[in-house]
Amino acid sequence: MKPVAVLDAPSNLGLRMPAPGVVPGCYKMAGALRDQGLLTRTGARDAGYVVPPRYDISEWSPGQGLFNAAGIAEYTARLADRVAALLDNDEFPVLLGGDCSIMLAPLLTLRKRGRYGLAYFDGSADFLRASQANRVGAAAAETLALATGRGQADVTDIGGHGPYVQDSDIVVLGNRDDDEDVPNLAEAGITAWTSSQIQAEGPGSVAARTLEKLTNLDGFWLHLDVDVLDIEVMPAADAPDPGGLQYSELLDLLRPMLAHEKCVGANLAIYDPDLDPDGRYAAELTDALVTVLAR
Numbered sequence: 001m002k003p004v005a006v007l008d009a010p011s012n013l014g015l016r017m018p019a020p021g022v023v024p025g026c027y028k029m030a031g032a033l034r035d036q037g038l039l040t041r042t043g044a045r046d047a048g049y050v051v052p053p054r055y056d057i058s059e060w061s062p063g064q065g066l067f068n069a070a071g072i073a074e075y076t077a078r079l080a081d082r083v084a085a086l087l088d089n090d091e092f093p094v095l096l097g098g099d100c101s102i103m104l105a106p107l108l109t110l111r112k113r114g115r116y117g118l119a120y121f122d123g124s125a126d127f128l129r130a131s132q133a134n135r136v137g138a139a140a141a142e143t144l145a146l147a148t149g150r151g152q153a154d155v156t157d158i159g160g161h162g163p164y165v166q167d168s169d170i171v172v173l174g175n176r177d178d179d180e181d182v183p184n185l186a187e188a189g190i191t192a193w194t195s196s197q198i199q200a201e202g203p204g205s206v207a208a209r210t211l212e213k214l215t216n217l218d219g220f221w222l223h224l225d226v227d228v229l230d231i232e233v234m235p236a237a238d239a240p241d242p243g244g245l246q247y248s249e250l251l252d253l254l255r256p257m258l259a260h261e262k263c264v265g266a267n268l269a270i271y272d273p274d275l276d277p278d279g280r281y282a283a284e285l286t287d288a289l290v291t292v293l294a295r
Contacts (some may be wrong), residue, residue: 002090005094007095009030010031014143019127030096036282042294045091076101093106099269103269106245118223119215122175148166169214169217171190172208196242215260229244230246258293268289
């Protein structure tokens with residue numbers, strides 16, 4: 001197993017304001033997990049910090065595409081260069097977000113290197129059609145669509161390298177049965193396992209079937225949005241929902257995937273310390289990450 005290098009990517013550029021004038025708190029995630037001893041407990045190297053552009057949606061209105069689009073594109077390119085350096089150093093990058101849009105950076109890096117897949121753990125698939133996405137404007141609500149080339153070119157085709165991942169090389173894991181993207185994924189032919197399907201099939205079996213699909217490629221990246229967990233165990237997320245996975249189920253999925261030689265890195269997103277004033281959920285999340293990342 002390659003040594004872990006933890007890189008902070010505290011961008012909240014892809015999120016809506018939780019209330020007027022309130023900046024989303026997910027940018028504080030890296031600090032909260034570091035305070036729980038994540039690096040020491042996993043034996044990870046501190047790979048530093050990539051400073052995001054300023055969050056500003058004051059001039060945006062519905063129908064104008066993505067807000068913070070220029071900032072997301074610029075940040076994606078810079079973050080991609082940092083991920084590339086870690087891969088060149090034969091390390092296993094773990095990016096601490098931030099919101100889901102940070103995933104675009106490692107996928108951009110990997111697109112330049114070959115054909116890589118994506119294990120996409122998320123409570124919603126973030127695969128909104130353009131007609132749906134225009135009412136939202138948040139890149140974090142359509143990250144998977146953007147990664148597959150669906151959306152405005154300044155974000156989906158940076159440096160002429162889009163799409164960053166092919167539909168056939170994606171497995172979505174843990175979205176809810178009532179996720180509005182369930183039909184969108186089916187229409188695109190993207191493999192998906194909802195949380196209830198994972199629980200019915202068994203996480204070990206789903207992990208094996210996911211690896212069978214992704215390990216025929218040059219490698220794969222793992223994206224983990226903490227709202228894949230049920231709201232009862234992880235309410236401190238940007239958009240928590242019932243009907244999600246329990247920690248034991250998530251760990252049974254993550255262990256074989258993160259340990260596989262074809263898994264080249266991972267990112268973590270959407271935990272919000274502002275919703276966890278006593279740090280309880282940060283501690284539980286860190287314990288889980290230590291279980292699957294410790295070297």
